[in-house]
Amino acid sequence: MIRVVVDDIAFVSADAVIRPTTTTLEPTSASLRRLEQVGGPAFWEQLSLQSELAVGSAVVTAAGDLSADFVVHAVISSADLPVTVQQVKQALTSALQRAGDWQLTRVAIPPVGTGAGNLQMEDAAQVMVEVISTAMTAATCPREVLIVVDSEEDRAVFDLYLKRLPQ
Numbered sequence: 643m644i645r646v647v648v649d650d651i652a653f654v655s656a657d658a659v660i661r662p663t664t665t666t667l668e669p670t671s672a673s674l675r676r677l678e679q680v681g682g683p684a685f686w687e688q689l690s691l692q693s694e695l696a697v698g699s700a701v702v703t704a705a706g707d708l709s710a711d712f713v714v715h716a717v718i719s720s721a722d723l724p725v726t727v728q729q730v731k732q733a734l735t736s737a738l739q740r741a742g743d744w745q746l747t748r749v750a751i752p753p754v755g756t757g758a759g760n761l762q763m764e765d766a767a768q769v770m771v772e773v774i775s776t777a778m779t780a781a782t783c784p785r786e787v788l789i790v791v792d793s794e795e796d797r798a799v800f801d802l803y804l805k806r807l808p809q
Contacts, residue, residue, distance in 0.1 A: 644774055644787045646800040651790040652680035656750040658712040659705065660737045665694040665720040671757035673792070677713070681706035685713070697723055698732030700740045710750065714740050718755055730755040730769050738777040741784045749784040753791060753800075763799050771803040 651659060661677055662670045667689045669675055678685060685706025695701060695717045705713045716737035719725045734754055741749050754770055755761040761769075774787050791797050 644804060646789045646791060646797045648794060648797055649790050651750055651752050652676050653709050654750040654788060654790055656710045656748045657746040658714050658741055658749050659710045660714045660716055660749060660751040662718050662754045663715045665697060665717055667691060667715055670718060681708045697729050698736060700733060700736035702740050702744055725755045725760040727769055731773055734773045742781040745783050747783055748786045750788040750790050763796055767800045767803045775807055
């Protein structure tokens, strides 16, 4: 089941939060910094890398003080590669595969690839609904994906694309 909720992703009850990041695990938008603040030092400790990750990959870490137990970091951009629809598809697919590998049944995810200079909300919604519905059809986990948005307007955009899915 895919549901869209208006909430603060840092406090949503889920097995994991999918967090869009850069190749160095930096958040891709200012609003995602909230996860770091709420996650606290235990979350920050998880963010050190020996080398950069590949765009399109995903990695699982502990969530620190977040409501979720885990964070799945979906790498959607790098210092020299801006966000594209293809990179969002690849990273989101990888993140959902990691969630399945870890048997995470309930996953929360913010709009992926949005923010200043990135994808429009409509483009992100279209890509996300397509990738999530395909992944959920092909795997047993996750069973529920909560798309967590900041406003009723954003919820309406995602709901529009969800209504287009075959029943």
